[in-house]
Amino acid sequence: MLVYATLSLHYVGHWRGRGLLPRHPRREHTLLGFVLLVHAFTVLSPLAEGPWVSLGVGRTLAVVAWLMLLIYWTCGFFYRVEGLQLFMMPFAILTLAFAMVFPGSHVVHDLSNPAFALHILVSMVAYSLFAIAAMVAILMLILDKALHRKQTLALARHLPPLLSLERMMFQILMVGFLLLTVSLLSGVVFSEEVFGQPAALTHKTVFAVVSWLIFGALLAGRQFKGWRGKLAVRWALSGFGFLLLAYIGSKVVLELVLQK
Numbered sequence: 001m002l003v004y005a006t007l008s009l010h011y012v013g014h015w016r017g018r019g020l021l022p023r024h025p026r027r028e029h030t031l032l033g034f035v036l037l038v039h040a041f042t043v044l045s046p047l048a049e050g051p052w053v054s055l056g057v058g059r060t061l062a063v064v065a066w067l068m069l070l071i072y073w074t075c076g077f078f079y080r081v082e083g084l085q086l087f088m089m090p091f092a093i094l095t096l097a098f099a100m101v102f103p104g105s106h107v108v109h110d111l112s113n114p115a116f117a118l119h120i121l122v123s124m125v126a127y128s129l130f131a132i133a134a135m136v137a138i139l140m141l142i143l144d145k146a147l148h149r150k151q152t153l154a155l156a157r158h159l160p161p162l163l164s165l166e167r168m169m170f171q172i173l174m175v176g177f178l179l180l181t182v183s184l185l186s187g188v189v190f191s192e193e194v195f196g197q198p199a200a201l202t203h204k205t206v207f208a209v210v211s212w213l214i215f216g217a218l219l220a221g222r223q224f225k226g227w228r229g230k231l232a233v234r235w236a237l238s239g240f241g242f243l244l245l246a247y248i249g250s251k252v253v254l255e256l257v258l259q260k
Contacts, residue, residue, distance in 0.1 A: 001097065003035050004089045004090075004092045005089070008086075008089040032073050040066060057102060061248065062098070063124060067125060067128035071129065079168075084132070084136070088135070118186060119186040122183045122186065123187075126176050126179035126180040129172050129173075129175055130173070131240070134237055136169040137232075140169065169236065173219060181212065184209065187205075207245045210242045211240075211243040214239035215235075218236060
């Protein structure tokens with residue numbers, strides 16, 4: 001958490017023109033790689049409790065934050081996207097702190113079941129990708145606002161062009177949509193094998209399907225109608241909002257509010 005906080009201050013300081021140390025992207029990328037190893041040990045080792053896996057709300061959020069940073073770090077070999085650090089580093093700090101205070105006690109099935117392991121892995125990667133896409137969408141709003149008001153925001157000067165951000169958002173959404181499709185199919189078609197019971201129409205399933213429909217409509221609108229700009233951003237953030245309600249929202253209510 002301290003390293004993430006230091007990196008956040010380092011990036012923000014440079015975006016404001018008051019950096020204490022010079023920017024060195026390769027060294028920053030290497031440092032983040034080492035931190036991710038420690039982060040992985042911190043969030044993954046408590047999950048295994050004998051043959052079972054515990055995925056309480058705090059631990060789940062910490063794992064999702066680690067996956068997001070891992071995806072970001074891996075993409076750093078091919079792209080350099082400034083601005084995402086503004087969200088990712090503080091999110092990692094908050095989720096780690098939340099996991100320490102509210103780790104949760106939700107115990108799930110044995111991961112020796114391949115169908116269940118696939119469902120958990122694909123679902124978490126899909127959530128991580130959609131969260132990154134939502135962050136890119138917010139960056140698009142910041143840059144679009146600066147351009148329309150003819151402002152020279154410190155952050156906007158470091159961001160890629162608006163069209164590049166938009167193209168990146170749709171690429172991430174496409175991969176996330178495919179993974180979410182696999183997650184829904186594995187949860188519905190193989191429900192008895194994955195969860196030990198037939199598929200049921202729950203609030204989590206409804207919100208997940210609504211999110212899938214929104215993302216599918218957005219990608220179709222992009223392909224056939226040329227949707228872009230603020231319209232695309234609104235659809236992307238709406239879909240992500242329903243996805244949060246589907247899983248994280250339901251876990252927060254059940255574990256922290258109802259204490260079930």
